[in-house]
Amino acid sequence: MFDHVTLRVADREASERFYTLVLDALEIRPNYRGDDFVEWEDFSLVPATSEQPPTRNLHVGFVAPSRAHVDAFWKAGMAAGHPDDGAPGPRPEYRDDYYGAFLRDPDGNSAEAVWHGDLRRDGYVDHLWLRVVDVAGAARFYEVIAPHAGFEVRGHVPGHAQFAGASGSFSLVEGPPTAHVHVAFPAAANAAVDAFHVAAIAAGYRDNGGPGERAVYHPGYYGAFVLDPDGNNVEVVCHNR
Numbered sequence: 001m002f003d004h005v006t007l008r009v010a011d012r013e014a015s016e017r018f019y020t021l022v023l024d025a026l027e028i029r030p031n032y033r034g035d036d037f038v039e040w041e042d043f044s045l046v047p048a049t050s051e052q053p054p055t056r057n058l059h060v061g062f063v064a065p066s067r068a069h070v071d072a073f074w075k076a077g078m079a080a081g082h083p084d085d086g087a088p089g090p091r092p093e094y095r096d097d098y099y100g101a102f103l104r105d106p107d108g109n110s111a112e113a114v115w116h117g118d119l120r121r122d123g124y125v126d127h128l129w130l131r132v133v134d135v136a137g138a139a140r141f142y143e144v145i146a147p148h149a150g151f152e153v154r155g156h157v158p159g160h161a162q163f164a165g166a167s168g169s170f171s172l173v174e175g176p177p178t179a180h181v182h183v184a185f186p187a188a189a190n191a192a193v194d195a196f197h198v199a200a201i202a203a204g205y206r207d208n209g210g211p212g213e214r215a216v217y218h219p220g221y222y223g224a225f226v227l228d229p230d231g232n233n234v235e236v237v238c239h240n241r
Contacts, residue, residue, distance in 0.1 A: 001120060001122075001123070001125075001150070001151060001164070001165035001166070001167060001168025001169065001170070001185070002042055002123060002125050002128075002165075002168060002183065002184065002185065002186075003042065003184040003185055003186040003235075003237050003239075004039075004042045004043070004044060004182075004184045005042065005043050005044070005060065005125050005128065005181070005182070005183055005184070006037075006043075006044045006045070006046055006181070006182040006184075007044070007045050007046075007054075007055040007058065007060075007107075007109065007181060007182075008045075008046055008047070008048040008049075008052055008053065008054050008055050008180050008181075008182075009045050009046070009047060009048055009054055009055070009106070009107055010048050010054040010106070010107055011106055012038075012045065012047045014106040015045050015105060015106050015107065016038050016045060017080075018077070018080075018082060018105050018106055018111075019038075019040070019043075019045065019105070019111075021076050021077065021080055022073050022076055022077045022082075022103060022111065022113070023040055023043075023062065023124075024076075025069060025072040025073040025075075025076045025113070026062055026063070026064050026065065026069050026072075026073055026113055026124075027065060027069070028040050028041075028062065028063075028124050040124060041123065041124055042123040042124055042125050043060070043062075043124055043125055048180070052180060053179070053180050054107045054180060055107060055109060055178070055179065055180045055181045056107060056108065056109065056176075056178065056179045056180065057108075057109070057131045057175065057176050057177060057178045057179060058109045058110070058128065058129075058130065058131075058178045058181050059109070059110040059111075059112065059128065059129035059131075060109065060110070060111055060112070060125060060127075060128055061100070061112040061113075061114045061125070061126045061127040061128070061129075062111070062112065062113050062114065062124055062125065062126060063114070063115075063119050063120055063123070063124050063125075063126045064113040064114055064115040064119075065115070066115060067088075067099045067115050069113065069115070070088050070099055070100060070101045070113045070114065070115055071088045071101065073101055073103075073113035074087065074088050074101035074102075074103065074113065077103040078103070082103050082104060082105070082106075083103065083104040084102070084103065084104075085102035085103050085104050085110050085111075085112075086100070086101060086102035086112075087101060088100070088101035089101070094116070095116045095117070095118070097116050097117045098114065098115075098116045099114070099115045099116065100112050100113065100114040100115075101113050110129075114126055114127075118167070119167070120167040120168035121167045122166075122167060122168075123168065125168065126168055126169075127168060127169045127170060127171070128170040128171070128181075128183065129170070129171045129172075129173055130170060130171070130172050130173070130177075130178040130181070130230070130232070131172075131173055131174070131175035131176055131177050131178045132172050132173070132174065132175075132177050132178070132229070132230050133174075133177050133229070133230060134229065135158070135159055135160065135161055135172050135173065135174055136161075137229050138161070138172045138228060138229050138230065139153075139156055139161040139172055140203075141200075141203075141205060141228050141229050142161070142163055142172070142228070144199050144200060144203045144205070145185075145196055145199060145200055145226075145234070145236070146163065147195075147199075148187070148192050148193075148195045148196035148199060148236060149185035149187070149192075149196060149236050150165050150166075150185055150186060150187070151163045151164060151165040151169075151170075151185065152164065152165075154169065159173065159174050160172070160173050160174075165185075170183075177230040177231075178230065178232060179230065179231065179232070180231075180232070181232050181233075182232070182233040182234075182235065183232065183233075183234055183235070184223070184234075184235035184236070184237050185234075185235070185236050185237075186236075186237060186238070186239075187236050187237060187238040188238065189238055190211070190222045190238050190240070192236065192238065193211050193222055193223060193224050193236050193237065193238050194211045194224070196224060196226075196236040197210060197211050197224035197226065197236075200226040201226070205226050205227065205228070205229075206226060206227040207225075207226060207227075208225035208226055208227050208233055209223075209224060209225035209235075210224055211223070211224040212224070218239070220239060220240030220241060221237065221239060221240070222237065222238045222239075222240060223235050223236065223237035223238070224236060
């Protein structure tokens with residue numbers, strides 16, 4: 001579903017401590033640490049700047065190997081003094097077997113550990129919830145890019161739209177909008193990246209970087225960027241590996 005999800009953080013050290021602690025409880029460990037960012041495969045943190053402020057009002061759910069891991073995630077965060085956002089337990093409103101726990105990160109975003117019978121199989125970020133000003137308007141954007149970004153509409157009712165890939169999902173819900181998050185979706189070929197950008201621009205959405213190779217990330221990295229209606233940076237990328 002996601003190639004990567006990147007949060008901008010006000011305090012790199014505080015946010016890195018938080019995510020290192022709680023993700024370790026899920027057996028998710030960093031694969032890269034540098035002055036520029038820290039990364040856990042498909043999830044990363046970068047320092048915010050005056051031009052690129054911190055990510056706010058995001059919900060991110062991480063894959064837990066078991067219910068016991070969900071409990072350990074929440075207990076680790078609570079013991080370190082991080083705010084509770086929902087104790088471990090069943091959430092049958094999502095799925096009959098859904099078991100999750102929630103904490104607030106140092107920037108106030110909601111971080112969850114979740115176990116259920118249809119977890120994402122190819123990454124650590126199981127799902128995102130993006131709060132938006134206008135669900136119908138935001139859903140139109142994601143419907144435009146869906147054929148090129150590898151996901152489809154799973155459900156769309158007033159106030160809530162959900163999109164799903166082969167595994168993993170994201171939802172749009174009404175509320176104070178999620179701001180300054182970067183979400184990248186994978187593509188199997190450069191042509192899909194090109195088509196994503198063409199479709200989004202033709203539909204009137206804002207360019208944030210045309211298709212091309214970004215060798216600064218690695219040779220063969222081919223991506224394009226547009227802004228969704230709430231100003232979040234959305235990418236489709238082919239790694240050519």
